[in-house]
Amino acid sequence: MLSNKAKYALRALGYLAAKYPHGPVQIAEIAEQKKIPLKFLENILLELRKAEIVASKKGKGGGYFFDKDPKQVSVASVIRTIDGPISMLPCVSLYFYKKCDDCDEINCSLNKVFIDVRDATIKVLEKKSIRDLI
Amino acid sequence: MLSNKAKYALRALGYLAAKYPHGPVQIAEIAEQKKIPLKFLENILLELRKAEIVASKKGKGGGYFFDKDPKQVSVASVIRTIDGPISMLPCVSLYFYKKCDDCDEINCSLNKVFIDVRDATIKVLEKKSIRDLI
DNA sequence: TATTATCCTACCAAATAAGTAGAGTATATA
DNA sequence: TATATACTCTACTTATTTGGTAGGATAATA
Numbered sequence: 001m002l003s004n005k006a007k008y009a010l011r012a013l014g015y016l017a018a019k020y021p022h023g024p025v026q027i028a029e030i031a032e033q034k035k036i037p038l039k040f041l042e043n044i045l046l047e048l049r050k051a052e053i054v055a056s057k058k059g060k061g062g063g064y065f066f067d068k069d070p071k072q073v074s075v076a077s078v079i080r081t082i083d084g085p086i087s088m089l090p091c092v093s094l095y096f097y098k099k100c101d102d103c104d105e106i107n108c109s110l111n112k113v114f115i116d117v118r119d120a121t122i123k124v125l126e127k128k129s130i131r132d133l134i
Numbered sequence: 135m136l137s138n139k140a141k142y143a144l145r146a147l148g149y150l151a152a153k154y155p156h157g158p159v160q161i162a163e164i165a166e167q168k169k170i171p172l173k174f175l176e177n178i179l180l181e182l183r184k185a186e187i188v189a190s191k192k193g194k195g196g197g198y199f200f201d202k203d204p205k206q207v208s209v210a211s212v213i214r215t216i217d218g219p220i221s222m223l224p225c226v227s228l229y230f231y232k233k234c235d236d237c238d239e240i241n242c243s244l245n246k247v248f249i250d251v252r253d254a255t256i257k258v259l260e261k262k263s264i265r266d267l268i
Numbered sequence: 269t270a271t272t273a274t275c276c277t278a279c280c281a282a283a284t285a286a287g288t289a290g291a292g293t294a295t296a297t298a
Numbered sequence: 299t300a301t302a303t304a305c306t307c308t309a310c311t312t313a314t315t316t317g318g319t320a321g322g323a324t325a326a327t328a
Contacts, residue, residue, distance in 0.1 A: 002222045002248075004317065010244055011236075026273070035236055040318055046275065059326030060272045075247060088136045102145075102169055109267045110144055113209060114136075116262070120254040128250070133243045138286065160304070174287050180306065193295025194303045 006082040008036045009044050013078060014133035016054060017070035024056070024063030044082065051081040066130075075132070076125035086125060087118040094118070140216040142170045143178050147212060148267035150188060151204035158190070158197030178216065185215040200264075209266070210259035220259060221252040228252070 011034045019025055027045060031038040045064050048054050055067035066073075079086055080095055090098035091105055092114045105111050145168045153159055161179060165172040179198050182188050189201035200207075213220055214229055224232035225239055226248045239245050 001219060001224070003315095007223070007244065014243060024273095028273085037318065039320075042274075043276090043318090049274095056274065057326080058272085058274045058324075060328070062273050062326070064274090085135060089141070090135070109148060110141070113262050113266055117255060117258045120258045121251060124251045124254045128247050132247060137284095158304095162304085171287060173289075176305075177287085177307095183305095190305060191295080192293075192303085192305050193297095195296065196294090196304050198305085 002079065003083050005040070005044060006079055008034070008041060009048060009078055009082045010075065010130075010133060012036060012041060012045065013048070013054070013070070013073070013130045016064060016066055017130045018134045020066045020070055022065075024061065024065045026063040030064070047081060048078070051077075053078060053081060070130040070134075073130045074126050075128040075130065076122060078130070079125065086122060087114065089114045092118050094122070136213065137217050139174070139178060140213055142168070142175060143182060143212055143216045144209065144264075144267060146170060146175060146179065147182070147188070147204070147207070147264045150198060150200055151264045152268045154200045154204055156199075158195065158199045160197040164198070181215060182212070185211075187212060187215060204264040204268075207264045208260050209262040209264065210256060212264070213259065220256060221248065223248045226252050228256070 012030050015030050015034055016025060027041055028038060030036065030045075031041045036044075045054065045056070049056050049064070053073055054064050056062065056064050076086060085093040085096040087093040087096075089100065089110065090096065091100040091103060091108075091111055099105075100108070100111075103111055146164050149164050149168055150159055161175055162172060164170065164179075165175045170178075179188065179190070183190050183198070187207055188198050190196065190198050210220060219227040219230040221227040221230075223234065223244065224230065225234040225237060225242075225245055233239075234242070234245075237245055
């Protein structure tokens with residue numbers, strides 16, 4: 001399951017994508033429109049900016065905005081930024097790989113099964129962009 | 135991510151599947167062979183039995199066993215039993231559906247995206263059986 | 269220099285995950 | 299029928315993660 005945080009992130013990005021390519025949108029506006037707790041959204045957008053998914057501008061007239069076409073940003077990349085791995089096992093994760101201490105991967109049957117699951121899931125999530133969320 | 139519990143469940147079932155169609159295997163044997171905490175495994179196997187994924191026999195010579203071909207048991211059904219929904223959003227879950235209070239589903243773009251993800255993921259997980267874990 | 273709006277660290281409460289404890293119940297077999 | 303065996307069941311504990319909040323720092327604008 002997606003965390004609430006990731007769901008908020010995707011909703012907020014959908015809102016920003018709808019404004020693209022027009023100027024910064026304030027956190028407060030997004031929070032109100034999308035019914036997301038303001039301070040929580042601050043944290044989320046900060047993470048997204050650090051991951052270079054969105055850009056921001058401080059001070060009056062500032063806010064958050066896409067500095068590239070939201071079509072170029074995959075849903076997969078947002079989930080990875082907020083929730084971490086998409087795979088169902090650490091030992092099959094492409095971006096967050098971690099060895100299982102109870103499987104050797106070469107002979108592990110779980111590993112093989114969940115590589116197939118990962119590939120099927122990621123194929124869809126990489127193809128979907130934030131533009132699809134408008 | 136799969137919970138540890140679900141991972142244990144799949145490993146234990148793989149062990150039982152390898153024994154199929156031969157007699158009951160004791161929890162203690164599975165726990166030792168698969169390095170799963172004994173008491174935890176007790177709980178897990180109990181859940182699996184209640185879901186009619188495996189059968190059990192009490193007393194001397196008792197234990198757990200498959201009473202049907204493990205080929206007939208999907209990995210999806212085990213995950214659902216132990217971890218619950220496979221989908222990434224409650225509002226697209228087939229077995230654990232729950233309305234999102236912030237989306238109306240007809241117009242919700244998240245909903246549409248994650249239906250596609252669900253279909254791709256489940257297609258693989260329904261096809262994989264416990265027999266593939268031997 | 270006042271105002272606006274993001275930035276950043278730390279904190280907190282509730283829920284979930286992971287595992288443990290111990291007594292109860294059914295079954296085989298001597 | 300006594301006894302040992304092995305699952306059954308409920309409740310509990312502890313650690314981690316989730317879902318936020320609080321409040322001051324920083325930067326841009328006018």
